[in-house]
Amino acid sequence: MGRKATAKERKPLNVKQQKWLRDVMPYFYKNGMRKPSMDHIAEHLNLSKATIYNYYSSKEDLIHDALWFKLIELQKFRDLLFDESIEFTERYYKGARFFTTSLKGMSALYLEDLKNYFPKTWADVDLFREKSAENIKTYYQAGINRGVFRSFNVDMMAESDLFFFDMMIDAKFLRKHDITVEEAFAQYFKMKFYGVLVSEKLVFSN
Numbered sequence: 429m430g431r432k433a434t435a436k437e438r439k440p441l442n443v444k445q446q447k448w449l450r451d452v453m454p455y456f457y458k459n460g461m462r463k464p465s466m467d468h469i470a471e472h473l474n475l476s477k478a479t480i481y482n483y484y485s486s487k488e489d490l491i492h493d494a495l496w497f498k499l500i501e502l503q504k505f506r507d508l509l510f511d512e513s514i515e516f517t518e519r520y521y522k523g524a525r526f527f528t529t530s531l532k533g534m535s536a537l538y539l540e541d542l543k544n545y546f547p548k549t550w551a552d553v554d555l556f557r558e559k560s561a562e563n564i565k566t567y568y569q570a571g572i573n574r575g576v577f578r579s580f581n582v583d584m585m586a587e588s589d590l591f592f593f594d595m596m597i598d599a600k601f602l603r604k605h606d607i608t609v610e611e612a613f614a615q616y617f618k619m620k621f622y623g624v625l626v627s628e629k630l631v632f633s634n
Contacts, residue, residue, distance in 0.1 A: 441497065445483060448473055449497040452490070457533045460541040461491050492549045495542070499556050502530055506560070509567045516576050520567070524617035534609040540599035557593055561586045592616050 441449070455464070455472045466487050470477040484490040508514065508523035543550045565586040571577035595601045596612050605612075 441493070445493075446497065448475070448480075449494045452494050453498060454533055456491070456494065456541075457535045457538045460537040461487075462541045462545050466490075488546060488549070491542075491546055492552075495549050495552060498530075499552060502527065502556070504530075506563045509563060516571060516574065521617075521621065524613070524621075528610050528613040528617065531610045531613060536599035536602040539597050539602070539609075543597075543599070553597060557590065557597075560593070561590050564589055 451473055452469060455469070459468075466477050466480060469487070469490070470480055473480070480490065484493070505523045505527045508526060509519050511519055514522060542553070565582050568577065568580075568582040568585055572579055572582070596609055596616075602609065602612070607615075
């Protein structure tokens, strides 16, 4: 059976909620989400617990909306890829720079808690991953059609991107290599833009 999208219909977030969700994410990055109580979260946000419960019935609901709000923000990557007002290859660079900046501070602890203790919310990460892969494939194919990119297998290239994305949301991998999500994405995009060979070494034989 395929995974079903979350049935809950989301109400538009007001300005106050948006601020809370932005402010709570760095706290979750630092402290995780399993141990902090609603009292701790309320103290961090300088709110009463009753105020939070006016909007969220549980800590899990708050965590779910905080991630959802972050993923909505990250969708700007897609918008940049297909922005016709920006030169084609510059779109990828701008998108990558935006993506890595938006992930600043995201920790292995946050990802570990999310995956292990909040599986319904983690499902949104999987959906975002799949949609991002489709967007990247469309961009690659458009680049080939326009003659900007050499011809290559876009499915294989997109799969390599997904493989990398899976590593970046693997808390064990991040801890093993002592690297943040932001740093890892920055390195990946750098290799993708510029390769690993210095220009004078780019010699191929037929």
